[in-house]
Amino acid sequence: MVEANLTATRDGPPRAREADEPRDSVVVRFGADQPLRLDAGVSLAPFQIAYKTYGRLNEARTNAVLICHALTGDQHVASTHPVTGKPGWWDIMVGPGRPIDTERYFVICSNVVGGCMGSSGPSSTNPQTGKPWGLEFPVITIRDMVRAQAMLLDHLGIERLFTVVGGSMGGMQVLEWAATFPHRVFSALPVACATRHSAQNIAFHEVGRQAVMADPEWRGGRYLVEGTNPRRGLAVARMGAHITYLSDAALHRKFGRRFQDRDNPTFSFDADFEVESYLRHQGISFVERFDANSYLYLTRAMDYFDIAADHDGVLSNAFKDSPVRFCVVSFTSDWLFPTSESRAIVHALNAAGARVSFAEIVTDKGHDAFLLDEPELFAIVRGFLEAARKACGLEPGFP
């Protein structure tokens, strides 16, 4: 069943083209004279960043909001996705009159380095060889992603962000922004994240990577050159990961033990249960829009993330005397980035004397709650941004 469905999508979109010439995006190309210095000890040059903007930058250039996307997200935060044709991944949060109001703020969202939607990554063309990078692409970190975003802001002439916001891997970037560039960020909204990836989360990621690499079509990462595609491996990785984004209660509420289009079990390995069918669908639709090697690189970047380790093992050192206003948000049923992780952030920020708010939202939707319709989250984001706007002297009606 999996076999049939997955092979049915063999003639997917031309991923290599999207990686170099992304549709519906702006691309900034940094030349050999502007290398991105990576934590791995090497430089990436030339390289490119694909991004989208919404709203208008005010004259003082003080109303910029950077949205950092999660592992499988991209720059299409509030507009139609060019590959899937679906609405932006956070368009209930971002837009005219939305909590992140594009009539007030100049919203920037860029594809992370290592991604596959137009910023340099393993599926991009290696300028030295003229072929896709594959595993020749250097391993990147969350801090590398943030450094690249900082170069994008320099390019846009924005010295300081009004706020930086994101969930999950996006939240990691938010924390890294506050730790690495505290004076370029007025406020920060890390949602459903942590200052380090836990052993359990590294373990989940390793299962996903092994699934990709076990697919014979992965070809040691050279599938783009060899004309294959590790769809099955990537789909299985996505299926496993997707379970971690939900919760027991949410799965039960949505699917229970209901059968899919049948009244009785078939005594086979067909997708008898609705939940199986749903996961298979998640896996299949994911491989349509995502590159397998990018999945390896980005999960790796999350695994390496540990802010305290970069600051003598003391988390609060990372935020010492931070001028940034923080608002940390977690969800009760998130077991991937549980509330205890957010409390550790809050604890460190308090110890560092930083100004921090922290709210835990009751929901059974699990980690994915940050992407869904959670009115309490909207109220908190709205309230936090409004207070920050007053505090930094932006007029209520600006721009």
Added chain:
Amino acid sequence: MTATSYQHDMTMQSTARAPGNVRVDHLVVAGMVAPGSKVLDVGCGDGELLRILSETRNVDGRGIEISREGVNQCVAKGLAVIQGDADTDLADYPNDAFDYVILSQTLQATSRPRQALEHMLRIGRRAIVSFPNFGHWKIRLKLLFGGRMPQTDNLPGTWYDTPNIHFCTIKDFRELCGTIGAEMERAEALHASGTPMRFAAPWWFWNLFGEQAVFLLKRRT
């Protein structure tokens, strides 16, 4: 400290309001805070006191609140408030992090009031504590003649359904201050409405006629 915001409602039903619908007892507390200082409000409820402090005294205010609804309301108002419990989370704060740590109408709901008070004086250079006085004459009379745990307009809960598990009198509180080495810089006894009894009186008088008390404490160095 269980259900702090609930507790606020329980004790303050007949509280007087100043112009702008401000609770009078909050104004008494706010009056003890030096302008421009850094304040932690423990059990900040819906954040009304923090709002008054930031608007009238230009205070850099932070809050801890146990109820999720309270916290989320505060954050939505733009206040720097975190979800936490006075009994467990005060230990996480470094020494001298604040000029004032305020515990407004919450002391009696903590499970270890002495420890909470000691942490407050460690975290803050000064502490402000307000609490209902269980030595008030009406409460004494109710117990003496009714023979049951007193219920009043300000303390309407039954003994088995109240977050208030550590009632004390003004006399008791002064004794605790002595035990932990806290210096009393100011004290006010308040009427039931929260308005201060603006005259000098011996402690026994306040302990009998003050329905609430507010203390400004300083760490003895």
